Amino acid sequence: MAKTKTLQKKNFMDMFSGKQILIPIVALVLLAVFNLIADPSFYKITLDVNSAGNHVLSGYLITILDYGSELAILAIGMTLVTAASGGQDISVGAGIAIAGSVILRVLCGTNSRPDHLQAPIIVAFLVSCVVAMLFGAFNGILVAGFKIQPMVATLILYTAGRSIAAWINNNELPVISDPSFGYFGGFIPGIPIPTPFFIAVACMIVMGLVMKFTSLGLYTQAVGINESSSRLNGLNPAFIKFLSFVILGLCVAVAALIKVSRISTINYSVIAKDIEMDAILAVALGGNSLSGGKFNLPASILGAYVIQFLTTTLYKFNVKSEAISAYKAIVVIILVVISAPVVREKFASFSQKMKVRNAKEVG
Numbered sequence: 001m002a003k004t005k006t007l008q009k010k011n012f013m014d015m016f017s018g019k020q021i022l023i024p025i026v027a028l029v030l031l032a033v034f035n036l037i038a039d040p041s042f043y044k045i046t047l048d049v050n051s052a053g054n055h056v057l058s059g060y061l062i063t064i065l066d067y068g069s070e071l072a073i074l075a076i077g078m079t080l081v082t083a084a085s086g087g088q089d090i091s092v093g094a095g096i097a098i099a100g101s102v103i104l105r106v107l108c109g110t111n112s113r114p115d116h117l118q119a120p121i122i123v124a125f126l127v128s129c130v131v132a133m134l135f136g137a138f139n140g141i142l143v144a145g146f147k148i149q150p151m152v153a154t155l156i157l158y159t160a161g162r163s164i165a166a167w168i169n170n171n172e173l174p175v176i177s178d179p180s181f182g183y184f185g186g187f188i189p190g191i192p193i194p195t196p197f198f199i200a201v202a203c204m205i206v207m208g209l210v211m212k213f214t215s216l217g218l219y220t221q222a223v224g225i226n227e228s229s230s231r232l233n234g235l236n237p238a239f240i241k242f243l244s245f246v247i248l249g250l251c252v253a254v255a256a257l258i259k260v261s262r263i264s265t266i267n268y269s270v271i272a273k274d275i276e277m278d279a280i281l282a283v284a285l286g287g288n289s290l291s292g293g294k295f296n297l298p299a300s301i302l303g304a305y306v307i308q309f310l311t312t313t314l315y316k317f318n319v320k321s322e323a324i325s326a327y328k329a330i331v332v333i334i335l336v337v338i339s340a341p342v343v344r345e346k347f348a349s350f351s352q353k354m355k356v357r358n359a360k361e362v363g
Helices: 001-016 022-038 058-087 092-110 120-147 150-168 177-181 195-213 216-225 227-233 236-261 275-285 298-314 321-339 341-362
Strands: 046-049 056-058
Touching: 001 177, 001 195, 001 341, 022 275, 022 298, 056 341, 058 092, 058 236, 058 275, 058 298, 092 120, 092 150, 092 236, 092 275, 120 150, 120 236, 177 236, 195 216, 195 236, 195 298, 216 227, 216 236, 275 298, 275 321
Parallel strands: none
Antiparallel strands: 046 056
């Protein structure tokens, strides 16, 4: 028991150290320097009045904090799925559409444009959590129970999810008129910082406590590194994989609340479009192996904000929205190549040779 607690504590502390987190830090510094040279006004923050008459902070950095927060929430769940299953869930965008549609359905009832909310917001959110976790469980069963490769298993929901979301509200576009619903994706009166940032921080704290006081992180890594060995050591790899998809489902529900709250309605075909690519890229940028195993949650979270930093920078310099994916694809290619076992082995071999050479020169 003492040994397990020691490993568990070491696993938690390792998340905040090591070379993994250097990758997103270096990327962040490069982007920061580029913007500083290209246009120093990028860092300008002003206090403005929004449409509701509240004083709020605005600027590119605030936009990064705002929209990067929902991506950071997804990166938490995606990191666990990647570490445990050695694959990625490409259905999170469709899952957000479903969970968001459920929230609006509960709040609107049978009337797509009610004068008053038909249920408390917390009830609608909890219902969406259950639904999103059920779809996460569905993906988890396909991966853990039927041994289907994660991308193939989640392709089902990726394909059908937005149609299911539209069906939930009878292909209507519900609209919430209650201003309090907009607080979750906007600003709380009197607080100039975007609410999504506080929601993301809360999620980080909860997951940090889970990692510190449970063995989830240790078990997830064990299953990802060697499933057969973890089974021999008394773990249930299928359950760990299943649980990681359920946790990702919960993260999807939180992101869905933020998404639909931003505009108080939903567009089934556009909401969270291609967000799965950004979530996967955040995991890769965090230095995590896309084939599973050891992971670093803080690095993935930082990677999420770096991805939003990149996206905001591209928009700042008038890059067309349809071309942004191409730039991100280049980053994906670079990261995948760097994380490839062959490349890592060559780097390790080169590093070892340099150490031997330096030792001889010193001697």
